[in-house]
Amino acid sequence: MIDQKHYNFAFLDENSKREIRRSLLKAVAIPGYQVPFGSRELPIGRGWGTGGIQITLSVIGKEDVLKVIDQGSDDSVNAVNIKKFVSACTGVEITTDSEAASIIQTRHRIPEIPLKKEQILVLQVPTPEPLRIVEPREAVTKKMHAEGEYSPMWLTLYEDLLRCGKIGISAEYPVLVENRYIMNPSPIPRYDTPKLNDSDCLYLFGAGREKKIYAIPPHTRVMPLEFDDIPFETENFTGKRCHLCGAEGVYLDELTDEETGAKYYECSDTGYCAKRREQGCRP
């Protein structure tokens, strides 16, 4: 842990943390609404998870247990660096076990196991505005949210279906929160989108570069945008299993054997896969 004489606990000064917490409270009070906040400078480049880190640093306490994952992996460069940084400035315990963690900071994935009510999932968000793909002007998207004018977003989905026969959005699939705000669930795959609905845990979303925070409190209704006659579909892994732990019905990464060229699959959530193997699960 770094010298507490020169750095405050959790790096940010107390006033900064207080301001971020106030924004978080507002975000929890209005699920799916993007709350602006004064994004601070950090020893990490913008776009590398600064929004998520600021939320984590603002809510973390000495008793917390932290897990950081990047695209499901505990060991990617981004995840390891964030873990090192938070650990250095707080001294909290670090884990790879999703069940043991009280705060999980993540990018691109939600852990496989259902999260519990005392857990907080912090998601890093590159582009918080879901309407950006249909409207480039911030002032206009704000007005669209205020008036609930989401026709252009629906029209984009309609066009995809008409021209391609299916909706082409794979990650960042827009969701409607409590039948009010359309929200960007961060670049999680479609597979993870249903996990946001009626969840026991608290989801916090931070975009450092765009200076926005939003949240999904526990047991909030979060529904992907879908037409009445075209149900929302997630990625399908039927008939595929992890080559390390044999897991089926989980989100799998597709890999290619460089020598044989054969395709094989392994769990995207590495912590989940390692725990299964510890329990003796084999392919």
Added chain:
Amino acid sequence: MQTVKNNKKEKPILEVRGLTVRYGQGCDYCLNGQPLLKNSCPHCKTVWACNDVNLELYPGEILGVVGESGSGKSTMMKSIYFDFPVTEGSAYLQAYGAGKANMFAATAQQKKYIRNHMMGMVYQNPVLGLRMDYSAAGNIAEKLIAAGGRNFGSMTARASQLLEAVEILPGRMKEPPKNFSGGMQQRVQISKALANNPQVLLLDEVTTGLDLSVQAKVLDLIRRIRQEFGVSILLVSHDLAVIRMLADRTVVMLEGKIIERGLTDQILDDPQHPYTQQLVHSLL
């Protein structure tokens, strides 16, 4: 054969009272109703784009609005469609508040509802009314989505039906309007405007810029949709031939004001106002 629908016993489907659109603050001179030679005040230069416009549109009627460029025709039309804010005046739509509520005083949500459910607009420039990069069917679906449509199959079927009604082959419904000719773009606009079975259709110079044969097609189409859909039409044009062919009644605008009104034949064959006389004689 033209049909006249201005029976006094019948209630108008759209009634506009004292519609004024002003650009500028105004001064003691122009705000107190002093006569303006042009549509701008000689003292404060405030522009009175529409000045105390009153009109009624009856069920099933086509009401023509003629006048030179800059006379306030399009401003009036776009104000009724809530594209432009209105300075003063009121408008009553039979379907909104039983014709007793001023739709200019409606909330933003109510205006959105009126636009999407009760009115359809066809702009002179298709770029204003269509998304050129989206498909023709998508353009129609946009209107259905805005009115709450969330069923892909039924929206696509409705788009196909409307495109067929304006003689665009269903095989081209996936093509974007930017690939279409000017006449086809106007026809896509008309089908989009009709998507939610509106009571009132606002047509702003729909034939301007089209060649004569395409103009004739669009005019035939307008006549046909009036009969098929039973819609009332407010038709703005500076082309008196178009007005003569379609409109039951006509109003003439000059410098933001209505200067003459009556049956179309009466206006075109026996104009009373010197400007209307000049307009009719210069073109016929």
